[in-house]
Amino acid sequence: MTRRSITNVVMLTLTGACAFLTVSVMFYILGYLAWHGGSALSWNFFTKLPAPVNSAGGGMANAIVGSAKLLLLACCIGVPVGILAGIYLSEFAGNTIASVLRFTVDLLNGVPSIVIGIFAYTVVVLPMHTFSTLAGGFALGIMMIPISVRSTEEYLRAVPSSLREASLALGAARWATIVRVVIPAAFRGILTGVMLALARVAGETAPLIFTAFGNNAWSQGWTQPTASLPFMIYTYAVSPYDDWHRQAWAAGLVLVALVLLVNVVTRLALARKMPLSR
Amino acid sequence: MTTTDLPAPSRNSVAGAWRRLTRFDLGDSAAHGITLLAGAGIFVLVGILLVELWVNSSVARHRFGWDFLVTSVWDPIAQHFGALPFLYGTLVTSFLALLIAIPLGLGTAIFLVELVPARLSDWLAFIIDLLAAVPSVVYGLLGIFVLVPVIRSAVEPFLRSTLGFLPIFQGPAYGFGFLAAGVILGIMVVPFIVSVSREVLLAVPQEQREAALSLGATQWEAASQVVVPYARSGIFGSIFLALARALGETMAVTMVIGNDPRIRASLFSSGYSIAAVIANEFTEATSTLYIHALIELGLILFGLTFVLNALARLLILATVRRGMVRP
16 A cells, blocks of 8 residues: 555544544433433422422422523514514515625624623613513523524525415515415424524523522512523532532433434424534 | 405506505515514614623723733732733633644544535534534533543643643643633534534535546545635634634533633643633622623623624635535
8 A cells, every 4th residue: 555545544534533533422421411310310300499408309390490481581582583584684685784684693693692691681680670580581582583583594595486476476465475475385494493593592501690590499470580400500510519419410411301302303303404503 | 365355456546556555565565674673673782782791891991991901810809800811711721622623523524525425424414413502501510520530530640741841731630720621612612613614515516526536636635635625714714613602602611610810821720711700700799890890801702702703704605605606
């Protein structure tokens, strides 16, 4: 073998090793979480409030409900704005405005989540003088916008223009065409985008630290601080107690299982490649 | 169709004209207006975000001016704040992350595009994409309980005994510190490099490969000397994107970097990053100056990621376009 063909084999093997390493990290994370979290998971985890230190048997029911409330709020903000702006980009915007808006959306997507947290703090927490579920939901909602905009736009664009033309030729107005032809045709795609956006913000912790804060009991309402799964994982993981560490593993397993399930199901159900939400 | 059961508009009557207006223009204008409102809302949102960061950091900006960026003191009790230790920590950990993620990600992308059948490649890329979906707090959890012990008991002693003459590999092995934060960040940003690089490598026209191979190049030579250079600006774009991610990443870094606002050369020592100090101290900040200093750090972070993201988008756009148009 010549030196060139040896180099060829060695380098190609190395790229294979890189791919193997990267893929195996994913399986390692899954396996480790299943092993550690699975043993700490019990029925109590889903039904009980957090127990005080050194008394066994606590759960994270309040954090699970808290996360659900935060995500509901996030959807109320992120989904309408995201989908409408996506429709605007794909159906109405001229080239220049579209590319400027698209660029802005991408930049918003790139804003670090902790900075979104500061923003929610200054516009919601400061005027209300309290940490609240509302503020947390607001922060997560903003983070959902860019992902839903881009996926909505992408799937609307994928609708063949012959469908639009057929509808217009039958005398339907543009808005009627969009509402009754284009959106139904792209509905599954748009739903996928929303689900992936939801899955992404479900695991966000940084924007919740000084918006939704945390709560060891049930949250008393939308204007009160609330616990959430990611924030619980954080506080429990950095605590010095073994019991809490076990709870953190269980919460990590639940969170990752939910997030990955949504990712896998939506992407497989759609059977179309969805780009990474970056 | 909604409209087929309505009487057809006649061209000559006033009523017909009115009906045409309501059926076509008004509905369309309304739809246009509502969606435009949502789009404009996003502009306004980004605008307000910037204004809020600017206004709410004013006290610190006036007090310290540009010195904020080069002051290495962070003393909440004496009310003296400087961003340098955090800038240093953010840059060091992000640089370490890229050092790990670039070869790993690029190697993976080349393997997925050049050597693997398309179906398998899609599947592997999908699994790697899932790495990006794992919440960062879970990376932090794994960092604390898996990575840090390994780094403390194996990696750091090994580095000290082999490369210990370098100042960056000296000092006691705590586990928590720049090295742990850099490694975990590296793993976290790999999927971004893989995903974007794979996309731009796939956009390289097949003729480029065939030309290189027909001239007698080996597969590696075709990949490394023809395909990768052809897609290089897109690959740089993916690296900037990953860098922007690494700079802004909060939870995983907060949990493993050790949280100590000092500038030290050794990668084994504890440090701090911009995002981590905001996450840790924001709720404890009591004075206005303290809060404003933290928000100014947020503003710096926003500026850094803004520039990097803009660069990354432009580069990726340029490459993918070039791949689409046959040269």
